Amino acid sequence: MLRDTAFSLLSHVPSSASGSVNEVGRLYCIKVLAYPCGLIRGFLKAAGYTNVVVSCDFNHDGKNVDHCCFNITISA
Numbered sequence: 243m244l245r246d247t248a249f250s251l252l253s254h255v256p257s258s259a260s261g262s263v264n265e266v267g268r269l270y271c272i273k274v275l276a277y278p279c280g281l282i283r284g285f286l287k288a289a290g291y292t293n294v295v296v297s298c299d300f301n302h303d304g305k306n307v308d309h310c311c312f313n314i315t316i317s318a
Contacts, residue, residue: 244282244312252300255307271300271307282312293317 251274255267275298283296294316301309 244314245309246312247309249300249308249310252310253308267307275300275310279312282314286314286316291316 252271255270279296279298283294286294286296294314296312296314298310298312300307301311
């Protein structure tokens with residue numbers, strides 16, 4: 243598990259007046275986080291790990307969405 247508490251690409255996600263992330267913001271986060279997941283997966287596959295699954299999730303603290311967590315699973 244890799245955790246980033248200041249992922250700069252997510253700091254621009256729009257939120258609603260109540261502080262929650264709207265649907266457009268959620269879609270933006272999913273699209274933005276797909277790229278680093280692919281980079282991590284590609285790096286591990288190039289390093290010789292064949293069965294690699296990388297997923298990620300973002301956290302919202304009420305003000306911004308700059309916390310994300312990458313879950314890396316390597317099976318034998």
